[in-house]
Amino acid sequence: MKDIGTVHMTEYEGDIDYNEGIAIAQAPGRIHLMGEHGERGAALLLSLCINRYVRVAISLRKDTSLRFFAADLGERKRTTMVNLKYKREDRWANFIKVVIFAFHEAGYPIKGLSCTLSGDIPQQVGLASSSAIEIAAALALRSLLAPDMDDERLIQLLEEAQAAFFGRNDHAIDYHILLKAKKGNFVVADELRRTIQYIAFPEDGYQLVLTDSRVPRFGVEAELKDRRHDLKVALELLSKKKSGASFRDFVKEDFMEFMGNLPEELRRRSLHVVREVRRITEIEEALKKSDMVAFGRAITHSHESLRDLYEVSCPEVDWLVKRSIEIEGVLGSRMTGQGFGGCIYTFLKPQALEEYERRLEDYERIFGFKPVIYVVKDSEGARLVHRGPLEMVGA
Numbered sequence: 569m570k571d572i573g574t575v576h577m578t579e580y581e582g583d584i585d586y587n588e589g590i591a592i593a594q595a596p597g598r599i600h601l602m603g604e605h606g607e608r609g610a611a612l613l614l615s616l617c618i619n620r621y622v623r624v625a626i627s628l629r630k631d632t633s634l635r636f637f638a639a640d641l642g643e644r645k646r647t648t649m650v651n652l653k654y655k656r657e658d659r660w661a662n663f664i665k666v667v668i669f670a671f672h673e674a675g676y677p678i679k680g681l682s683c684t685l686s687g688d689i690p691q692q693v694g695l696a697s698s699s700a701i702e703i704a705a706a707l708a709l710r711s712l713l714a715p716d717m718d719d720e721r722l723i724q725l726l727e728e729a730q731a732a733f734f735g736r737n738d739h740a741i742d743y744h745i746l747l748k749a750k751k752g753n754f755v756v757a758d759e760l761r762r763t764i765q766y767i768a769f770p771e772d773g774y775q776l777v778l779t780d781s782r783v784p785r786f787g788v789e790a791e792l793k794d795r796r797h798d799l800k801v802a803l804e805l806l807s808k809k810k811s812g813a814s815f816r817d818f819v820k821e822d823f824m825e826f827m828g829n830l831p832e833e834l835r836r837r838s839l840h841v842v843r844e845v846r847r848i849t850e851i852e853e854a855l856k857k858s859d860m861v862a863f864g865r866a867i868t869h870s871h872e873s874l875r876d877l878y879e880v881s882c883p884e885v886d887w888l889v890k891r892s893i894e895i896e897g898v899l900g901s902r903m904t905g906q907g908f909g910g911c912i913y914t915f916l917k918p919q920a921l922e923e924y925e926r927r928l929e930d931y932e933r934i935f936g937f938k939p940v941i942y943v944v945k946d947s948e949g950a951r952l953v954h955r956g957p958l959e960m961v962g963a
Contacts, residue, residue, distance in 0.1 A: 573954065575639045576625040576684040583635070583682055585628040589957045592625045593707035595746050595950035597689040598696035599778070599913060600904055601754070602851070602870050603844055605878055607803070607815045608796055610760040612845050613741065616769075617749035618776070618944040622687035622697065623953065624664065624704040626712060629680030634668065636661040639686040649678060654733055660685060662734075663701040667709055670729030676713045690942065693780050694905020699742035702726060703950045711955045719747050749949035756852065760816070767855045769946050774860070774899055774915045776944050777924065782937040783884045783909030792906060795837055795878065802834040815841045819849070840877035844870060860899060864915065867900030868893055871912075880907030884935050888912050891927045895920050 573592060577584070584590070597620040603613035629635070634652065636645040638660055645661040652669055654662055664683050672678050683705065689697040706726060710717050723743045730737045741759045749755055753766040799815075807813045819842055830838065847866045854862035871889050875881040885903050889912055892901035897920030903912050916924060921943070928939050 570639045570686045572623045572625045572639065572684055572686045575637075575686065576627065576682070579637050579639075579684060580627065580629075580635065580682040583629050583631070583633075585630055588628045588712060590625055590627045590954065591708040591711040591952070592623060592954040593704045593711070593950065593952050594621050594623045595700035595704040595707070596621050596749070596947040597700060597944075598742060598745055598749075599911075599944075600694070601867070601902070601913065602848055604694075604905065605795070605874065605880060605907075606759070606841055606844060607799060610814050610816060611741070612816075612848050613745075613755075613757045613759065614848050614851060615745050615749075615755045615757055616776075617746065617755070617947045617949055618695070618778075619947040620687075620689040620695065620942070620944060621947075622685065622689055622700040622704050624701065624708050625684040626705065626708040627682050628712065629682050632680045634665075634680060635682045636664055637682075637684045639684055648680075660701065663698050664705045666729050666733040667702055667705040667726065669733050670706070670725040671709055671713055673729060673732070674725050678713070681709075690778075690780060690911075690940075693778075693911040695778075695911070696739075696742050696746065699739045699746060700950075702739065703743060703746045707950055707952050711952055723747070746950050749947070751946055751948040753946070754855070756848065760814070767852055770855060770858050770860060770863075772858070772860055773917060775918055775921065776946075777914045777916060777921070778904075778942040778944055779888060779912050779914065779928070780940040780942075781884050781888060781909050781912065782939055783882060783935075785906075785909040788906050788908050791880070791908065795880070798834050798837045799841060802830055802838045805830060805834070806838070816845060818842050819845045836877040836879070840873045843873060843877075864898075864900030867902045867915070871902035874903060874907065882908050884931070884937065885909065885912055887934070888928075888931060888939070891930070892916075892924065895923050895927070898924070 596617040599616050601614045603611050634647045645658050689695050691697055726743055727737055727740050741757050744764055745755050745757050748764045752769045756765040847870055851866050881903055889901045892898050892914050897917035899915040901914040905911055932938050
């Protein structure tokens, strides 16, 4: 990752308000180990922040311009507060713009800003790179405009801005995870109650490997929209038997008793959601007992459920998972993210990594896609890296 402080000062030399200095914040990537295809607004997720990061540097300007620089891409964008709005062509800059929009709507005076972005979170594979940009930008801007604002208020501003700026609110639970994650812990994030709980990461010698299948993905949003609609319809039908029901209500009961005459496709989708919540609860108990076999088994069962019940996997990803769990020393493997390609994650012993990489050569020969692997570790949540005079920047 680039020395963002030096890059920022070089890019904007002469345009910076030297009295205020520079603010730099960092946010990690996030992987959902389980639960990302749960009930909309009421999902239970098992997640982990990883040691891939985004850094955002922000300084106040002497003029009224808003300038954005993506150091890794060499791309520049610009606008003003009067013209601050979503533009499809601005891509990465929109995730900083929405943060500026949030503070402006909350009444904080913003004249002009210079913003620099750099990071090493893999893109478009479900690792929350866009949420990381937003949180890093929010921490940096908070330090300049509202240093006494607490995290809960910051999350509230971002949620409101998401809905107004993008016309949707997709990242709310990510804000909680990225801000509150603790190194050495899995995060159990409850989207319904907006709570975070922690499970200690077992010291068992397993490595976490992410593998990008490199499968091109088309029409994913439409497919996921269909599945969310299926869940909505299924819950409406089930609610006739249990007024005001959520899928959570069926976790501790025999769900099959309530299935009634649900169409087969709705039954499969619903069954995945209910069993996924149950699996996360079981994983909590397994990890508390350091039962890694049960943990690995739940991971693999979760992938099978995504493949067979929720149907968001694909042959290439299924091949990667199947071949992974055949290797001695592999604990479990599962797709992560939206599906239909993208990433899988695998917990394995270090001595199994060589054989794992050899299997990937077979994958490329069979499917024609060259996979990319990332060996990652757990990470702390987002933090402010620097706030102060330019000459003291060491980020």
